[in-house]
Amino acid sequence: MSDTLSRDTSHASAGDLIGALARRDIGALELFDDTVARIEALDGPINAVVVRDFDRAREAAKEADAALARGERRPLLGLPMTVKESNNVEGLPTTWGFEEAKGFRAPVDSVGVQRLKAAGALILGKTNIPVSLSDWQSVNPVYGRTNNPWDLTRSPGGSSGGAAAALAAGMVPLEFGSDIGGSIRVPAAFCGVYGHKPSYNLVPQRGHAPPGLDGGDTPVAVLGPLATTAEDLQMALDILAGPVGDEATGYLLDLPTPRHDHLADYRVLILDHHPVAGLDDEIRQALSDLGDHLDGLGARVERRSDLLPNLDRSHEVYMGILNTTMTRGGPPRRDVISAHAWMDLLDAQTAIRRQWAELFKTFDVVLAPVFGTTAFAHVEEPDPSRRTLKINGKATPYFDQLGWPGMAILGHLPATAAPIGRGAGGLPIGVQIMGPYLEDRMTIDFARLLEREFGRPARAGDA
Secondary structure, eight states: OHOOOOOOOGGHHHHHHHHHHHHHHSHHHHHHHHHHHHHHHHHHHHEEEEEHHHHHHHHHHHHHHHHHHHTTTTTTTEEEEETTTTTTOTTBBBBOOGGGGGGGOOOOOHHHHEEEEEEEOOEEEEEEOOGGGGGSOETTTEEEEOOTTTTTBBEEEOHHHHHHHHTTSOSSSEEEESSSSTTHHHHHHTTEEEEEETTTSSSSSOOOOSOOOOOOTTTEEEEEESSSHHHHHHHHHHHHHHHOOGGGOOOOOOOOOSSOGGGGOOOEEEOOOOOOSOOHHHHHHHHHHHHHHHHHOOOEEOOTTTTSOHHHHHHHHHHHHHHHHHHHHSSTTTTTTOHHHHHHHHHHHHHHHHHHHHHHHOEEEEEEEEESSSSOOOOOOOOOOOOOOOOOOTEEGGGGGGHHHHHHHHHHEEEEEEEEEEEETSSSEEEEEOOSTHHHHHHHHHHHHHHHOOOOOOOOGGG
């Protein structure tokens, strides 16, 4: 093992570790043992890795060592990681937090998990979620509550909260989550790590469904990676993305390269006001400071544009699609919509997507908050409709915050969450980097350029 890695593998990125494995600076079994030891030492008060599959992963580590010794190379060969509980892993529970689903075991791996395993990843287990993936907290009756490693009294975000917490605490170097209302980006921002919401259906959804279901794709949901560096996001996306099944017969993935190589060449729109979602002053200031810094580097930075879609209307359409999607199969409701009303929503979504496409002829990226606050204290109110969040000291409706992450979801846009600093209380602040449909490489690379400009962010254990 190298001197650097012998000190603490928890501070190594996925790319660092893969390089060390390929050079044989560290063995896959040795790295596996280090990772399991960290999980067992750190996870008690955090409760992030709630399903553990260490025995099978240990055997996979031995196989990875044998493959590496033969000179075999795969993108993730020997790398230990975890995945969000909602992803099917053969033989492991997939409950989505529903107590009645505790006995369900996935018969096969999801497509995403298949691709990660084929790339050589060791799947150590699964990380925690809220019930039905429908909260910015990660608590459920099956596994309990996950706490933010920066402050155990606060939420790590949701629904990929366990994923972000495990990364921030240094337990694992890579994670696989999902996002329908900020479920990758909000936990990434709350925990000070990176997360990428891909363009719609760039990563196949097959095998990511409530227990026992395997139907059509959810029309506003996506799957994507979380990591401790932007480069690791791109590495993971390269493995996860691409058509599957019948589509793979005729479609090939060929994502465009980033539009620019340097921050100074970017055309940037700063978006720090939303008609529905409030924003704490400290986050607005951090975003403003980032804009000023980019301007100082030579980037073209604008703080308003008439090309922006109507955000009130966009939020109305997004909530219509989201509510219809999330309440399907639930108790009877008076607000069930007709098939024609559903088609009207999809027509409106298409019109808004066209507006975003026009905007991205003038701008390369839009920088916006991920969420209106830093990680908030655990909310105990059981009725979500009665929950509130404090924005600049004023109580606001909890789910109004869907306005910030909902923009990219409705637009099918790629959106990368990246840490840009910490607030007055020491909690991480993140930015959402939105780009044109299918230009995922650009939003991730913009995050990489920010990381290069400002340095790799601290982990929770460093605070």
